[in-house]
Amino acid sequence: MYQESEIVDLLMALFLTPIMFVAFRRIAIPGKRWFVFGYLAMMTGFVLTIAEGFYLPDILNFLEHVAYALGGIGFAGGAWSMLVDAREGST
Amino acid sequence: MNPTALADVVSTIGFGLALLFVILLPVGESRPYVRPIKTFLVVAMALYVFVGASNVLEWSGVTKALDVYEDYAEVLFLPLMAYLVFSLATVQQYEALKSSQELVLREQELLVSVVEASPAGIMVVARDGRVTFANDIARDAFGLRAADGGAYYKTPDDVLFGPEEGSVASVAEGLRDLVSMDQVDDVIRYVTHPGGETVALDVGIRPLHAEGREASGSVVAFVDITERLRYRQDLERAVDARTRELIEVNRQLEVANDAKKEFLARMSHELRTPLNSILGFAGTLLQGSAGELAGEQRRQLEMIRASGATLMALVNDVVDIALIETGRTTTTWTETDACALVRSVCELMRPVFSDRQIDVDVECDGEASLSTDADKVAQIVRNLVGNAVKFTDAGGWVRVVVRGAPHEVTITVADSGRGIAEEDVPKVFLAFKQLRDGSGAKPEGTGLGLAICKDLAELLGGSVDVQSVLGTGSTFTLTLPRRSA
Numbered sequence: 374m375y376q377e378s379e380i381v382d383l384l385m386a387l388f389l390t391p392i393m394f395v396a397f398r399r400i401a402i403p404g405k406r407w408f409v410f411g412y413l414a415m416m417t418g419f420v421l422t423i424a425e426g427f428y429l430p431d432i433l434n435f436l437e438h439v440a441y442a443l444g445g446i447g448f449a450g451g452a453w454s455m456l457v458d459a460r461e462g463s464t
Numbered sequence: 465m466n467p468t469a470l471a472d473v474v475s476t477i478g479f480g481l482a483l484l485f486v487i488l489l490p491v492g493e494s495r496p497y498v499r500p501i502k503t504f505l506v507v508a509m510a511l512y513v514f515v516g517a518s519n520v521l522e523w524s525g526v527t528k529a530l531d532v533y534e535d536y537a538e539v540l541f542l543p544l545m546a547y548l549v550f551s552l553a554t555v556q557q558y559e560a561l562k563s564s565q566e567l568v569l570r571e572q573e574l575l576v577s578v579v580e581a582s583p584a585g586i587m588v589v590a591r592d593g594r595v596t597f598a599n600d601i602a603r604d605a606f607g608l609r610a611a612d613g614g615a616y617y618k619t620p621d622d623v624l625f626g627p628e629e630g631s632v633a634s635v636a637e638g639l640r641d642l643v644s645m646d647q648v649d650d651v652i653r654y655v656t657h658p659g660g661e662t663v664a665l666d667v668g669i670r671p672l673h674a675e676g677r678e679a680s681g682s683v684v685a686f687v688d689i690t691e692r693l694r695y696r697q698d699l700e701r702a703v704d705a706r707t708r709e710l711i712e713v714n715r716q717l718e719v720a721n722d723a724k725k726e727f728l729a730r731m732s733h734e735l736r737t738p739l740n741s742i743l744g745f746a747g748t749l750l751q752g753s754a755g756e757l758a759g760e761q762r763r764q765l766e767m768i769r770a771s772g773a774t775l776m777a778l779v780n781d782v783v784d785i786a787l788i789e790t791g792r793t794t795t796t797w798t799e800t801d802a803c804a805l806v807r808s809v810c811e812l813m814r815p816v817f818s819d820r821q822i823d824v825d826v827e828c829d830g831e832a833s834l835s836t837d838a839d840k841v842a843q844i845v846r847n848l849v850g851n852a853v854k855f856t857d858a859g860g861w862v863r864v865v866v867r868g869a870p871h872e873v874t875i876t877v878a879d880s881g882r883g884i885a886e887e888d889v890p891k892v893f894l895a896f897k898q899l900r901d902g903s904g905a906k907p908e909g910t911g912l913g914l915a916i917c918k919d920l921a922e923l924l925g926g927s928v929d930v931q932s933v934l935g936t937g938s939t940f941t942l943t944l945p946r947r948s949a
Contacts, residue, residue: 378535385542393546396553412545438471438519445478445516448509452485459490 382419390416404454411447414440469523476516483509501551508544511537583687585665588672590681593640605655605665605688629654629662642669643682652689663690725790732783739779743772781912784843785895788919795837795923802873802944803828803866805838809845810864816850821858824849830868834946840920841875841944844928847913848877848940855938856881871946872926878939884932892930893918917942 397409418440425433486505491498515537518530579586585602587595598608607623625638638653645651648669656662665686671679746769748754750762757765787793810817810826817824845864852862860880867874884892895915914928917940921928925945932938 376535378539382538382542385539389542389546393549396549400549400552400556402552415541435468435471438468438475441512441516442471442474442478445475445480445482445512447478448482448512449478449485452482452489452505452509456485456488 379419379423383423386416386419402455403458404451407447407451407454409447411444411451414444414447418444466523469520472516472519472523476513476520479509479512479516483513498555501548501555504544504548504551508541508548511541511544585686585688587684588681589639589643589684591640591643591679593637593643595639596681602684602686605663605686607657623655623657625653625655629656629664639684642667642684645669645682647671653686663688664693665689722790725786728782728786732779732786735779736776736783739772739776743769743776746772778912781916784916785912785919788916788923793923795840797835798838800834800836800838800841802832802834802841802868802875805842806845806864806866806875809842810849813846813849813853816853817862820853820856822853822856823861824853825861825863827863827865828867829865832866832868832873834873834944836924836944840924841942844917844920844942845875845877847917848875848928848942851913852877852879852881852938852940855879873944873946875942875944876939877942878937880937883934883936883938884930885934889930889932893928 397405402408418437421433421437421440425437483506486502486509489502491502514530515534518534522528522531579599582599583601585599585605587598587602587608590596595602595606595608598606602608606625642648642651642653648667651667651669653665653667654662655665666689667684667686669685670683672681672683673679746765749757750765750769784793806828807826810824814824849862849864856862856879862877862879865876865878867876893914895912918928921942921944926943929941929943930938931941
């Protein structure tokens with residue numbers, strides 16, 4: 374079964390994501406594609422965590438955790454790009 | 465290891481590294497707003513480090529106690545990310561605006577510096593005549609002062625400003641008049657100050673056009689040209705005075721020249737009468753009418769007659785040129801065959817050619833009839849041929865060619881004489897100008913022959929030209945129209 378907090382997460386994701394993408398398009402930051410990848414992976418995880426309550430609980434639960442792992446990798450890549458860019462800019 | 469647990473480990477490490485990198489991000493002093501943004505990112509990453517670590521601890525069997533807090537962490541993640549994105553967008557817009565503003569300020573400072581440093585007066589005038597900007601020179605020129613608000617300048621009515629010197633219009637009226645014009649260059653306006661001093665301004669105007677709207681006013685630039693006008697007036701006065709002097713001198717010269725010509729004409733005429741007597745009586749004595757002459761007496765009488773003849777030729781030349789120059793020469797126009805005329809002139813001069821041992825040849829090329837004064841043409845030909853013979857050594861040649869063209873007849877007199885130096889060619893037709901020959905000796909004669917030729921040719925509507933090479937010979941060409949104009 375799903376939890377109420379997971380529904381809240383999904384609703385917030387559905388509401389905020391389009392607005393965030395419009396704003397995000399105007400932003401120029403290093404590692405922007407890594408951050409987009411990480412965010413989309415996290416959104417996928419939010420969907421999967423609800424879906425696992427209805428279908429294929431074991432597989433979808435595994436995929437949810439894989440999505441969070443990919444999200445972690447995406448954010449790590451983005452943060453690393455920012456750090457490298459900041460250091461190159463300061464030297 | 466359970467694959468799900470492995471994914472959680474990867475997730476924890478990934479967000480952990482992201483957290484570490486974000487913490488290490490430098491925050492510049494010039495961008496303090498980056499610090500709260502960085503804090504939100506740190507918190508967002510820390511939340512999923514916590515979620516991942518909680519899952520790992522749960523799978524490894526250490527504790528499940530953290531599981532109840534995972535939901536709170538996950539709920540916070542999205543608002544944090546949204547706040548982060550909007551903050552970043554706002555910051556970047558703010559920075560773009562700030563750099564635009566700095567650029568505008570720099571441009572404005574540059575413009576103000578240029579305007580203030582300009583030697584010209586520059587001001588911005590609204591359509592109602594108010595001055596909304598003026599540099600130092602403009603303020604001084606118009607006596608402008610700041611209004612109460614400090615942003616505008618009043619236009620004092622005691623300064624007169626108008627298109628004419630002493631125009632009775634206030635500066636405000638004058639400026640309103642100018643602003644109503646479109647683009648203007650080099651309009652002269654006068655400013656009269658309360659003290660009575662008047663200055664002249666060279667004014668240029670450009671309308672202030674806002675994009676797609678009516679001009680809100682004009683940029684008026686001016687240069688004080690009072691001194692320049694004063695100098696120009698002084699210069700014009702000096703030029704006028706000098707021109708009047710020159711006209712007067714010229715008039716006096718013309719009077720003197722006319723008097724000279726008149727004197728020459730009269731004197732030459734008076735000289736001919738006694739000269740004719742001298743020549744006549746010398747001839748009579750030589751004929752033996754007054755008794756037989758001894759050898760020495762005859763020789764000296766012949767010298768008197770030869771000198772008298774030379775003097776008579778000189779007087780005749782002077783009379784001719786004086787008559788031509790005073791416009792008292794008369795012409796008689798008849799149909800004349802130039803070829804026959806040239807042949808007869810040369811025939812009459814044949815004894816001279818024989819004495820000088822010079823071969824003279826006359827050629828006619830084409831029909832050469834023309835309407836002209838035959839006596840004057842004969843005089844010109846006689847002078848040109850005589851001149852050629854005089855400057856050609858014994859054994860040389862003179863060739864006279866008469867050529868008929870559709871509208872003119874040319875008579876060319878070429879010789880194998882000494883020629884004329886290139887620098888002397890322009891002087892050959894000047895009256896009383898005798899050029900020295902190759903030996904430096906001055907030739908016989910008055911120096912009037914070629915001048916008379918030129919004047920007579922022009923009198924007949926024609927011209928005389930010369931081409932010459934020093935040491936090779938000269939060619940004089942008389943050109944006469946078939947019909948006088």
